[in-house]
Amino acid sequence: xxxxxxxxxxxxVFAVRGRENLISRNWKDDLYKYMSGxxxxxxxxxxxxxxxSDHIHIFVGLRPSMAISDLVRDVKNNSSNFINANKLVKGKxxxxxxxxxxxxAHSQIEQVYKYILNQEQHHHRKTFKEEYVDFLQxxxxxxxxxxxxxxxx
Numbered sequence: 001x002x003x004x005x006x007x008x009x010x011x012x013v014f015a016v017r018g019r020e021n022l023i024s025r026n027w028k029d030d031l032y033k034y035m036s037g038x039x040x041x042x043x044x045x046x047x048x049x050x051x052x053s054d055h056i057h058i059f060v061g062l063r064p065s066m067a068i069s070d071l072v073r074d075v076k077n078n079s080s081n082f083i084n085a086n087k088l089v090k091g092k093x094x095x096x097x098x099x100x101x102x103x104x105a106h107s108q109i110e111q112v113y114k115y116i117l118n119q120e121q122h123h124h125r126k127t128f129k130e131e132y133v134d135f136l137q138x139x140x141x142x143x144x145x146x147x148x149x150x151x152x153x
Contacts, residue, residue, distance in 0.1 A: 004064065007106055009047070011116070012058040012072055013132065014099040015149045021053035022089050028053075031079060031088075038078050042071060047109065050116045052123055057116040059109075068101050096149055100132060102139050 016022050023031065032049040035058065039046040045061030058075065062068065076095045083093040104112050115122070122131070128149075136143050 006064050008062040008064065009104040009106065009109060009112070010060050010062050010068060011102045011104065011112055012060065012068070012075075012099055013055065013102075013135070014072065014076065015055040015096045015128070016053075017094040017096045019054045019096070019128070019149060022093060023051065023053045023056075024088065025053075027086075027088050031083065034082050035075055035079050038075050039071065042066060042074060044071060048113050048116045050119050052119050052128070055128055057119060059112055059116055072099050072101070098147075098149065100135055102135055 028051075032051075035049045035056070036046040039049075039058070039060055044063060044066060047059040047061060049056065049058050051057050060071070062071070076099075080093050080095055083089060126134075132149065135141075
């Protein structure tokens with residue numbers, strides 16, 4: 001019986017609603033582990049989850065049996081439930097609608113991993129808006145600025 005073979009590496013980027021700085025240093029590692037667990041439990045390969053106080057980068061090895069939109073929906077829903085159930089923020093935590101998904105070759109895994117690992121340092125030099133628009137331009141994705149994330153300048 002023939003099998004299905006694939007090699008799909010996707011970086012997913014999404015933000016806290018209103019781009020509020022709600023992801024605390026005190027519990028961010030627990031959140032990243034929880035998100036990684038969601039990805040693994042969905043049968044996908046979690047390579048790295050990291051971010052800053054207002055947005056997340058997830059790098060996954062994706063099996064073709066799962067749509068990116070389904071994985072992002074499940075990660076966002078379950079992780080916001082985790083934050084709210086554990087009362088990690090005042091009020092209700094919500095992720096902003098939408099996300100970016102960018103594909104990479106196997107030869108780029110280490111480079112993307114290091115980039116995501118160093119998010120805190122990276123954002124000392126570049127804003128999230130600059131970073132995100134750079135991704136869209138680098139990948140040749142047409143966009144309308146009014147449909148991008150809410151930006152904090």
